Amino acid sequence: MRTLLIDNHDSYTYNLFQLIAGVLGEEPAVITNDQWDEADLDLAAFDNVVVSPGPGRPDRERDMGLSATAIARADIPLLGVCLGHQGVVVDAGGRVDRAPAARHGHLTKVSHDGDALFRGLPPVFTAVRYHSLCARQELPPTLEATAWAEDGVVMGLRHRHRPLWGVQFHPESVASEHGAEIVANFRDLTREHQRATGRAPVSIPVRGPDRSPERTAPEPAYRLRHTAIDREVDTEAAFQVLFAAAPRAFWLDSSHVEPGLARFSYLGDDRGPLSEHLTYSVDDGAVRVRSGDGPPAEAPGTIFDHLAGALRERTVPESDTAALPFDFTGGYVGYFGYELKADLGADRRYRAETPDAAWLFADRLVAVDHQEGRTYALALYRPDRPGSEADAEAWLERTAATLRTLDPPRRDGPPPAREPGRADVEALLTRDREQYLADVRTSQDRLHAGESYEICLTNAATLPARADGPSFYRALRRVNPAPYGSYLRFDDVEVACSSPERFLRVTADRWAETKPIKGTAPRGATPAEDRELRDTLAGSAKTRAENLMIVDLLRNDLGRVCEIGSVHVPRLMAVESYATVHQLVSTIRGRLRPEVDVIDCVRACFPGGSMTGAPKRRTLEIIDSLETEARGVYSGAIGFLGCRGTADLNIVIRTAVRSGGVWRVGAGGAIVLDSDPADEYEEMLLKLRATLRAGAAAESAESAGRTA
Numbered sequence: 001m002r003t004l005l006i007d008n009h010d011s012y013t014y015n016l017f018q019l020i021a022g023v024l025g026e027e028p029a030v031i032t033n034d035q036w037d038e039a040d041l042d043l044a045a046f047d048n049v050v051v052s053p054g055p056g057r058p059d060r061e062r063d064m065g066l067s068a069t070a071i072a073r074a075d076i077p078l079l080g081v082c083l084g085h086q087g088v089v090v091d092a093g094g095r096v097d098r099a100p101a102a103r104h105g106h107l108t109k110v111s112h113d114g115d116a117l118f119r120g121l122p123p124v125f126t127a128v129r130y131h132s133l134c135a136r137q138e139l140p141p142t143l144e145a146t147a148w149a150e151d152g153v154v155m156g157l158r159h160r161h162r163p164l165w166g167v168q169f170h171p172e173s174v175a176s177e178h179g180a181e182i183v184a185n186f187r188d189l190t191r192e193h194q195r196a197t198g199r200a201p202v203s204i205p206v207r208g209p210d211r212s213p214e215r216t217a218p219e220p221a222y223r224l225r226h227t228a229i230d231r232e233v234d235t236e237a238a239f240q241v242l243f244a245a246a247p248r249a250f251w252l253d254s255s256h257v258e259p260g261l262a263r264f265s266y267l268g269d270d271r272g273p274l275s276e277h278l279t280y281s282v283d284d285g286a287v288r289v290r291s292g293d294g295p296p297a298e299a300p301g302t303i304f305d306h307l308a309g310a311l312r313e314r315t316v317p318e319s320d321t322a323a324l325p326f327d328f329t330g331g332y333v334g335y336f337g338y339e340l341k342a343d344l345g346a347d348r349r350y351r352a353e354t355p356d357a358a359w360l361f362a363d364r365l366v367a368v369d370h371q372e373g374r375t376y377a378l379a380l381y382r383p384d385r386p387g388s389e390a391d392a393e394a395w396l397e398r399t400a401a402t403l404r405t406l407d408p409p410r411r412d413g414p415p416p417a418r419e420p421g422r423a424d425v426e427a428l429l430t431r432d433r434e435q436y437l438a439d440v441r442t443s444q445d446r447l448h449a450g451e452s453y454e455i456c457l458t459n460a461a462t463l464p465a466r467a468d469g470p471s472f473y474r475a476l477r478r479v480n481p482a483p484y485g486s487y488l489r490f491d492d493v494e495v496a497c498s499s500p501e502r503f504l505r506v507t508a509d510r511w512a513e514t515k516p517i518k519g520t521a522p523r524g525a526t527p528a529e530d531r532e533l534r535d536t537l538a539g540s541a542k543t544r545a546e547n548l549m550i551v552d553l554l555r556n557d558l559g560r561v562c563e564i565g566s567v568h569v570p571r572l573m574a575v576e577s578y579a580t581v582h583q584l585v586s587t588i589r590g591r592l593r594p595e596v597d598v599i600d601c602v603r604a605c606f607p608g609g610s611m612t613g614a615p616k617r618r619t620l621e622i623i624d625s626l627e628t629e630a631r632g633v634y635s636g637a638i639g640f641l642g643c644r645g646t647a648d649l650n651i652v653i654r655t656a657v658r659s660g661g662v663w664r665v666g667a668g669g670a671i672v673l674d675s676d677p678a679d680e681y682e683e684m685l686l687k688l689r690a691t692l693r694a695g696a697a698a699e700s701a702e703s704a705g706r707t708a
């Protein structure tokens with residue numbers, strides 16, 4: 001069965017894609033609502049049409065485009081979802097107005113009259129709603145309501161004379177019941193329509209989503225040597241002794257070890273014989289590549305293009321890595337900045353002071369297994385280069401000897417530092433309280449207008465860079481230990497990050513995983529207060545709606561590049577506790593298609609949905625209109641891209657970036673319909689405090705050292 005899925009630039013379309021393909025056994029063809037001219041829309045090439053959700057209004061051409069054309073012309077079965085449903089109403093001459101109460105990420109009980117679209121379903125079932133607008137109760141005479149929510153809003157309808165159906169709820173949401181049955185019923189309605197009209201099923205080829213040919217793995221160009229030490233070394237000491245003197249160095253740090261989440265730390269620099277250093281800014285349109293001490297060269301294209309090609313050339317045989325318990329055995333380490341969104345279809349509003357991306361190729365590194373208490377030194381070499389293997393072996397021998405002299409990890413508590421007061425934090429903000437509250441209210445106006453479901457609004461604090469980068473990070477990892485922490489130095493740019501959130505992990509067997517955080521509460525002063533705060537967070541309807549919206553967004557992003565039926569949610573809205581906060585976390589996984597590589601997966605998911613909101617494209621426009629400067633490294637991703645097709649990247653939050661003589665710290669939160677502006681402002685301050693406290697502790701430690 002040939003299905004056309006029209007994407008209204010929504011962030012849930014590929015959840016529909018996965019659902020339809022899973023039920024029909026064949027992928028629908030996907031087009032955006034502005035991809036073709038109206039004259040090129042040939043519905044005769046399809047058996048049926050599904051019109052996706054999307055931002056905006058059904059009576060506005062910018063928001064509907066070809067979706068309105070398809071609804072007007074359709075003589076084949078068509079199912080409209082959310083905005084598509086509203087489009088069916090407008091096409092029939094009906095009105096769509098603001099709903100009695102907007103619903104974004106909320107579960108509702110849907111009752112129905114037994115219409116064929118709901119055949120076999122229980123009379124009442126649970127579905128998720130994402131809408132601010134709805135059809136008026138008085139439908140045009142050509143339409144008939146078939147389903148309703150508890151508040152009386154029409155949840156389903158059919159056309160009396162044409163094969164058109166609509167549902168206001170989202171059957172593709174992870175929290176909706178019976179989505180597959182509804183799609184199966186639509187399939188059966190299509191077959192019934194074909195029998196009634198004598199129309200044969202379409203058999204001509206239809207081009208689906210673009211698919212690259214399955215890539216053939218090249219012959220490995222690199223080999224790996226490693227040595228192990230049967231104890232865990234102190235990573236602070238290892239970094240200081242081995243890599244702190246390098247102008248470009250990294251420390252990917254699991255200072256908060258969680259079984260199954262974070263177990264390994266990686267340290268290194270770019271002084272190895274095979275290393276290179278990459279920097280990129282969107283406006284330049286080329287990647288600056290520097291190897292050794294030579295002058296930089298320019299490679300045309302984006303950082304994503306360059307890394308994809310470089311990783312294809314820098315492969316390592318599986319036999320060299322099979323005995324190692326970790327995924328990173330050499331490759332690229334660095335960051336993707338938020339403004340790279342402009343290379344992925346979004347607008348370029350602001351220019352960051354730091355490069356939009358910086359990466360180094362690590363051919364020499366140290367890995368620490370905190371769970372098993374072992375330390376590894378790893379070195380890549382080129383078998384086609386004389387002396388390369390001997391150089392690798394010599395480095396391993398020297399490094400292992402140094403590691404054996406280091407002490408075991410210290411278990412120091414947080415450094416003494418005064419908690420920054422409210423006035424201290426507010427004095428550093430880019431946008432003051434009055435402006436931030438106004439921005440929250442403007443965001444809610446956009447939500448009520450149907451322009452977005454959730455808007456991740458951020459602010460920033462700037463403070464003089466009195467402490468150096470390693471000192472700042474050492475303090476930060478004690479104040480706020482996190483599973484996805486990191487310290488990066490790229491010449492005059494330093495990043496100190498204590499992120500609790502995984503953006504994207506890709507394993508060697510091609511499973512991708514993302515772990516969005518939406519929902520934050522402070523730790524309590526007593527065990528009883530702490531439990532109460534944790535339980536309140538877990539049960540908050542507002543917070544659960546925030547989290548659900550991002551879970552569905554990230555299911556969509558993975559659905560673009562993952563095998564049909566493989567995207568799933570093994571852990572939905574679990575509370576994880578850290579030194580200063582409780583957070584509500586979900587886990588989404590999927591298996592990459594054979595023709596997809598790790599960079600394709602990053603492109604599909606970046607920027608991380610927990611830092612944007614949904615629908616992503618329209619919400620990014622709203623964010624640009626409210627925020628007054630580039631986010632830079634903040635809201636991007638830090639981590640590694642390995643030579644075995646692996647990756648582990650965090651979401652850059654709880655982070656300070658040093659450049660131009662100042663430290664810059666970003667923080668924010670998800671604005672939803674139920675947000676209280678004052679509460680959102682307080683949450684933003686809470687998130688800033690831990691990082692700013694680390695800065696004060698580092699400054700005090702350096703001052704004490706100077707006077708000792």
